[in-house]
Amino acid sequence: MLKSLLIQNFVLIDHLDIRFNDSFTVITGETGAGKSIILGALSLVLGQRADTRSIKSSEDKCVIEAVFNISAYDLESFFLENDLEYDAETCILRRELFASGKSRAFVNDSPASLIAVKELGNRLIDIHSQHQNLLLADNKFQLRVVDVMARNEPLLLSYRKEYAHYHSLKKKLKDLTEKAFQSKRDEDYIRFQLQELDDARLISGEQETLEKEQEVLSHAEEIKGALYKINERLNGDEKGGVAYIKEALTIAENLQRYYPKANEIAERLRSAFIDLNDLASETDAGKEDIEFNPERLQWVNERLNTLYSLQQKHKLPTTDELIALQETYRLQLKEIDSFDEQIEALSAQSEAAYRSLLEIAARLSEQRRKAADTISSQLVSNLSLLGMANTRFRIDFIPKNEPESDGMDEVRFMFSANKSGELERVAQTASGGEISRLMLCIKAMIAGFTALPAIIFDEVDMGVSGEIADKMGIIMQELGAKMQVIAITHLPQIASKGKEHYFVYKEDTAEYTLTQIRKLSPEERITEVARMLSGATLTDASIANARELLKL
Secondary structure: OEEEEEEEOOOOEEEEEEOOOOOOOEEEOOOOOOHHHHHHEEEEEEOOOOOOOHHHOOOOEEEEEEEEEOOOOOOOHHHOOOOOOOOOOOOEEEEEEEEOEEEEEEOOOOEHHHHHHHHHHHHHEEOOOOHHHHHHHHHHHHHHHHHHHHHOOHHHHHHHHHHHHHHHHHOOOOOOOHHHHHHHHHHHHHHHHHHHHHHHHOOHHHHHHHHHHHHHHOOOHHHHHHHHHHHHHOOOOOHHHHHHHHHHHHHHHOOOOOOHHOOOOOOOHHHHHHHHHHHHHHHHHHHHOOOOHHHHHHHHHHHHHHHHHHHHHHOOOOOOHHHHHHHHHHHHHHHHHHHHHHHHHHHHHHHHHHHHHHHHHHHHHHHHHHHHHHHHHHHHHHHHHHOOOOOOOEEEEEEEEEEEEEEEEEEEEEOOOOOOOEEHHHHHHHOHHHHHHHHHHHHHOOOOOOOEEOOOOOOOOOOHHHHHHHHHHHHHHHOOOOOOOEEEEEOOOHOOOOEEEEEEEEEEEEOEEEEEEEEEOHHHHHHHHHHHHHHHOHHHHHHHHHHHHHHH
16 A cells, blocks of 8 residues: 655645555545646656656756555565565655656665566556556456456466466477477588598597607608617727726726725716616617608508598597597487487477366366356446446457467457447447446456555546446445545545545745645535535535535
8 A cells, every 4th residue: 555655846846745544545626736746746656757847946856755565465576576675564666856857766775677666566556547447448457357356366377387388398399390400401411520530430649649650750761870870889899888888887896996986986887887788779679670661651641641631621620629529420410310209209298288278278268257247247237336227248258279378268348338239349339437437346346356556546537426426436435445545536425435535735935836735634624525516615505515425
């Protein structure tokens, strides 16, 4: 419910702080006094687009703040989804407009987008005006009315869950089918590439080994000659280095008897002799191992050319990466071969989900049709009380070809205000006054079935008077026993039904004309209702009539 509305520097309003109760409140005032300005301020804080012309003349900033009690609305998930500060009891909406054109919106002091504020506002308060009556022509709105009366919320939740599941499967199946089609087109190419890589018999690390072997084979004669020379220098027939070191070792050993340092010299020469002797043996054996083999060199060159060619073709620098690509191709072909099985399994799941969806949709349709007769008879009865005694009303159901997010029913409200003639769609046959009364009856009817947001009726009583206005006031009063109702009205019959009564008026100061509002006392209410009955001149009869209407 709306607990309070603070307005500062908005159009003709300097400062207003209005407190509301939780039942039926009426707002009255002369035409042009500023009732629509107050409603405009409320619309602004609920997310309507701003206009800098709304800022009071000579002021730089306008502030509007609405405080709601939200304990009955279960809005925690909305606040979490929109990253807003949540309080289980209170929600504060604030809108700030600046003369510079800048505008800011806040929810519980957290900055918020207008989209989020508007969505939240729609859940908190319903401003019912002549313009909103256009909703009655909306098939989605008509279907929501039927679902509320049929108490379909649990079944709708189940249906929407299955609907989302079914469409998820459909999307997966579509994506998989497209992927399979594309892969089938690429299959021959992948098989050819894989076969080429398989034929190459790739081995990890082979390239590095072959490149080293290629170097050796390409320089076999040079290597063999160099090793021969090294061996000759170390252990040649004409006294190589090994023989000289061995001779020096013998001399050093003989010197040890009378020269102590000769021990170290001998040891070092012995170590050098052993190393060089081993090295001589290795180089001698090595030159025998090196052999110029043109056939092997040709094979190595051809093998490396094969590897280089594959690397260049696939734009990969190493054999290991070619092997990884080979494995990728192998997995792709395995997946292609399994596509038919995957599609078949997914199709079966999708068909099962579709059958389940149709079953829930059928139950939904059945409950809607059962509720339709009750809705029709109740609306006709209530409209009769509002002076539309010849009303005929029927709900038509047109089956949809495929399930949609709200089921498989299109609903049409068929209406006639006369005893004879064909029933036609509400928007095509009902007048503005008839639609206003029909909407009032609909909202009064569904209020007992769901937690509706607070309702503001903005002069929906236009075009009615007398007994009919009295009946409309009774309906609003009864509605106010279940929820917060605020009515802006020109009719004394409706104004007298309010639990609280606010009066909007203009006040002239030396500089400005300001819109003001005040809560009326019981005596002031008598005067205001009497004025609404007789005009500017109050009479004893109008005062007595006002007392009777107010039961005071």
